[in-house]
Amino acid sequence: MHFSPFEKFNVWRIKNISDKNFIYILSIFIGLLGGVIAALIKNLVHLIRTLLTSSFSINYGNLLFIILPAIGITLSVFFMRYLLRKWVGDGIPTVLHAISRKNGIMDSHNLYSSIITSSLTVGFGGSVGLEGPTVATGAGWGSNIAKLLKLSYKDTLILLGAASTAAMSAIFKAPITGIVYVLEIIMLDLNLTSLMALLLSSSTSVLTSFALLGKDVLYPVNINYHLNYNHVPYFILLAVFSGIFSLYYFKTYVSITRFFRGYLKKWYYRLPIGTIFLGIVILIFPALYGEGYESINSALNGDYMHLFEKTFFYNLNSNFSIVLLIILGVVLFKVVAMTLTFSAGGIGGVFAPTLFVGSHLGLGFALASNHFLGTHFDPTIFALLGMTGMISGVLHGPLTGIFLIAEITSSYNMFLPLMIVSATSFFIVRIFNKYSIYTYQLAKRGELVTHNKDKSALQMLEIEELLETNFRTIKSNYTLRQINKEVEQSTRNLFPVLDDNGNLEGIVVMDDIRKIMFNPEYYDKVRAKDVMLKLKENEIVDIDNDNMEEVINKFNTTGHYNLPVVKNGKYLGFLSRANVLTSYRKLINLFSGE
Numbered sequence: 001m002h003f004s005p006f007e008k009f010n011v012w013r014i015k016n017i018s019d020k021n022f023i024y025i026l027s028i029f030i031g032l033l034g035g036v037i038a039a040l041i042k043n044l045v046h047l048i049r050t051l052l053t054s055s056f057s058i059n060y061g062n063l064l065f066i067i068l069p070a071i072g073i074t075l076s077v078f079f080m081r082y083l084l085r086k087w088v089g090d091g092i093p094t095v096l097h098a099i100s101r102k103n104g105i106m107d108s109h110n111l112y113s114s115i116i117t118s119s120l121t122v123g124f125g126g127s128v129g130l131e132g133p134t135v136a137t138g139a140g141w142g143s144n145i146a147k148l149l150k151l152s153y154k155d156t157l158i159l160l161g162a163a164s165t166a167a168m169s170a171i172f173k174a175p176i177t178g179i180v181y182v183l184e185i186i187m188l189d190l191n192l193t194s195l196m197a198l199l200l201s202s203s204t205s206v207l208t209s210f211a212l213l214g215k216d217v218l219y220p221v222n223i224n225y226h227l228n229y230n231h232v233p234y235f236i237l238l239a240v241f242s243g244i245f246s247l248y249y250f251k252t253y254v255s256i257t258r259f260f261r262g263y264l265k266k267w268y269y270r271l272p273i274g275t276i277f278l279g280i281v282i283l284i285f286p287a288l289y290g291e292g293y294e295s296i297n298s299a300l301n302g303d304y305m306h307l308f309e310k311t312f313f314y315n316l317n318s319n320f321s322i323v324l325l326i327i328l329g330v331v332l333f334k335v336v337a338m339t340l341t342f343s344a345g346g347i348g349g350v351f352a353p354t355l356f357v358g359s360h361l362g363l364g365f366a367l368a369s370n371h372f373l374g375t376h377f378d379p380t381i382f383a384l385l386g387m388t389g390m391i392s393g394v395l396h397g398p399l400t401g402i403f404l405i406a407e408i409t410s411s412y413n414m415f416l417p418l419m420i421v422s423a424t425s426f427f428i429v430r431i432f433n434k435y436s437i438y439t440y441q442l443a444k445r446g447e448l449v450t451h452n453k454d455k456s457a458l459q460m461l462e463i464e465e466l467l468e469t470n471f472r473t474i475k476s477n478y479t480l481r482q483i484n485k486e487v488e489q490s491t492r493n494l495f496p497v498l499d500d501n502g503n504l505e506g507i508v509v510m511d512d513i514r515k516i517m518f519n520p521e522y523y524d525k526v527r528a529k530d531v532m533l534k535l536k537e538n539e540i541v542d543i544d545n546d547n548m549e550e551v552i553n554k555f556n557t558t559g560h561y562n563l564p565v566v567k568n569g570k571y572l573g574f575l576s577r578a579n580v581l582t583s584y585r586k587l588i589n590l591f592s593g594e
Contacts, residue, residue: 010149023155023197026145027162031201034138034166035208041115041134042171042213048072048123049290062310065125065286066279069341072124073275076117077267077345088113090342091132091349092438095139095164095186104156105147110140117347125282125289127337131171132349138167161186162197166205173209173217174407175202177400184397185438217408218293219355221300225381225413232420234375238365238382239389239421243428245361246393249335249354250429250437256336260343267345274344281337285330286310288337291348292356295330299359302379304367320371327364331357350437354394355387362386381417384409388418389425396429396436398422461548461583463541467565469573473498474528476505480516481523483508496564496571497532504540504564504571506532541565541575551575 013022052068080088086109089097098106118133142163146156161182169178179198264270282288287295287307298306307326308317316322338353366382369375384405391401402418472490474483476497486495493510506529513531516522538554541563546554554563555577565572 013149019155020193023158023193024200026149026159027197027200028204030138030142030145030159030163031166031204032208033141034163034201034205035170035212037115037137037141038134038167038170038205038209039212041119041130041137044115044119045123045130045291048119049125052124063279063283065283065289066276069125069127069278069282069289069346070272070275072120072122072126073278073341073344073346074271075124076120076347077271079116079120080113080345081267084109084113086113088117088347089136090347091134091136092185094136095160096438098139098143099157099160099186103153104143104160106140106143106160108140108144110136111144112137114140114347118349121341121346121348122291126341126346126348127278127282127288127290127292127334127353128341128346128348128350129291129352129355130349131168131351133347134171135164135167135349138163158194158197161194162201165198166201169202170205170209171218172404172408173206173213173215174404175206177404177407178202178205180399180403181397184400185395185436219297219300219408221380221384221409223378223380223384223409223411223414225378225411225417227413227416231377231417234369234377235385235417235420236424238362238385239424240428241361241365242358242386242389242421242425243393245331245357246390246425246429247432248332249357249390249394250433250440252335253339253350253437254440256339257343264343270343271345274340278337278340278344281333281340284312285326285333285337287330288334291352292334293352296352296356296359299363299383300380302363302366302383304363320367324364324368327360327367331360331364334360351391351395354390358387358390359383360386361390381414384414385417385421389421392422393425393429394437396426396439398426461580463543463546463548463551463565463575466575466579466583467573468562468576468579471496471574473571474508475499476527476529476532478528479524480513480526480531483513483528484517484523487517494562494574495528496574497528498571502571503569504535504566505529506534507564508532535564539563543567543572548580551580555580 017025080086086107088094088109091114094106094110098104114133114137118128118130122128122130139160140163142159142161143156146159151159164186165178165182167178168181169175172178179202182198260270260274264273285307286309295306298304304323304327305317307323307330308314313322313326334353334357338348338350341348360383362382362385363379365386366377366379369377388401388405391404392398395401399422401422402415405418406412406414471492472486472495474486474495474497476499478486483495487510495508495510496504497506497508499505508528508531510517512533513526516526539558539560541551541554543565544567551563554560561577562574564574
């Protein structure tokens with residue numbers, strides 16, 4: 001028998017290295033890969049943008065603001081449609097979907113597809129970020145390595161989480177943020193093994209990022225903040241604004257996305273319409289061009305002049321009311337530009353746009369307060385707090401927002417203001433919106449895995465995979481004689497009754513006909529429709545509309561041990577309570593590593 005090199009390695013590894021130690025070794029390797037991926041994507045985008053902007057002068061009124069993003073998105077779409085022949089999904093939702101529906105396994109194209117498509121999209125000016133694609137690529141490597149080495153589901157999730165941690169840590173050079181991000185957003189379950197894996201991958205990726213990109217952080221700020229209790233009401237007020245704008249951000253994203261998917265179903269409609277409107281928005285607000293790295297740094301330095309550069313309203317930068325209106329404009333339209341980029345077919349992430357909105361919201365708040373209320377706030381402090389508030393509200397990552405800002409500022413004195421803004425913003429958003437921008441679509445489809453093991457296990461069960469089809473079907477006009485023939489050939493005691501089109505009409509239970517089924521007097525007098533049970537809505541599983549939680553609820557409320565399953569009214573088979581519970585327990589054991 002011939003064994004492949006990987007099979008031979010697996011045999012040797014199982015004999016010589018424990019599973020736990022092997023995961024630690026792989027986590028270090030994944031951390032190295034994460035740092036390389038982050039550097040590669042960042043440098044590719046920088047290279048593309050440098051080549052474009054060094055050849056062309058982009059000034060106000062220049063149609064390149066419309067043309068360049070359209071070219072980048074078009075190249076991305078053509079790559080996916082004609083070369084890859086698969087659509088590259090959104091970064092974090094792709095990872096969450098792999099966990100909830102594909103046992104943590106991601107398609108092999110995720111090893112490189114997000115690198116190419118996001119570099120083209122953002123390099124040419126698409127108004128999205130690089131964090132999502134970087135995390136998706138890292139997760140793709142972690143997932144495919146786990147698949148290659150035939151790791152268990154539990155270990156696959158750990159490796160996928162380690163890869164996601166490595167990517168996020170490498171981008172911001174913030175090792176704790178990367179770990180917290182995975183625990184909050186990717187929702188990896190925490191135990192000693194997974195924690196050590198995250199620590200190893202995170203630290204390795206940051207060291208790799210230092211080696212490849214230098215020690216400069218993405219958003220360098222120097223602050224010397226000391227808490228003033230008189231500032232607390234302003235922190236709370238900024239948090240309220242962050243919560244309100246987070247809700248606007250989410251609703252705008254959902255509305256535009258729904259419009260494009262509902263009314264422009266074909267990609268060749270979405271591409272031109274999305275890029276034209278994106279170009280118009282960027283033409284009016286050039287600060288929305290690209291991922292917004294430079295704009296965020298300007299806002300963190302308390303500078304708003306970048307919002308006027310290359311614009312029609314440059315000469316109005318001395319009018320404070322106009323300044324506030326322009327800041328409000330970019331805050332409101334960044335999510336529009338981001339969603340248009342996605343809807344047109346571009347690939348990117350929502351993390352950087354969220355930071356962009358937060359930094360400018362905080363900047364505008366501080367400037368307005370200083371001007372109208374006579375305060376003397378440092379705009380940098382409030383720009384940072386705005387970033388935290390928006391991360392907490394939009395991404396539902398309150399701890400991620402806190403640790404990201406704390407790490408990039410290296411200021412422990414910022415913790416209390418960060419906690420106030422993050423918690424308040426999150427609380428406001430959760431009143432109105434249960435799901436984040438990442439989890440909304442997955443939750444709607446019942447595919448969201450959470451830290452609740454019971455709920456996650458139920459959501460991972462597939463009705464199709466548990467369907468039992470070895471039931472003999474009968475027609476409603478069958479006589480008892482015909483029913484008896486079916487009983488003789490059946491191993492089950494339930495007989496679904498169907499009409500001529502295959503629609504479920506009811507069920508004949510053998511116990512209900514046992515007293516007459518051997519009496520010849522009834523053989524040709526009694527028909528299936530006379531003895532069948534007509535089922536209520538809560539006694540039937542609709543495969544298109546019912547998820548596994550609803551199935552369990554139907555088992556509990558009816559007390560039945562088997563429930564028929566239909567699709568558009570047509571009979572498919574039965575679900576068995578015993579089979580469902582057995583599969584559920586197996587998944588719980590997988591989650592627990594038993």
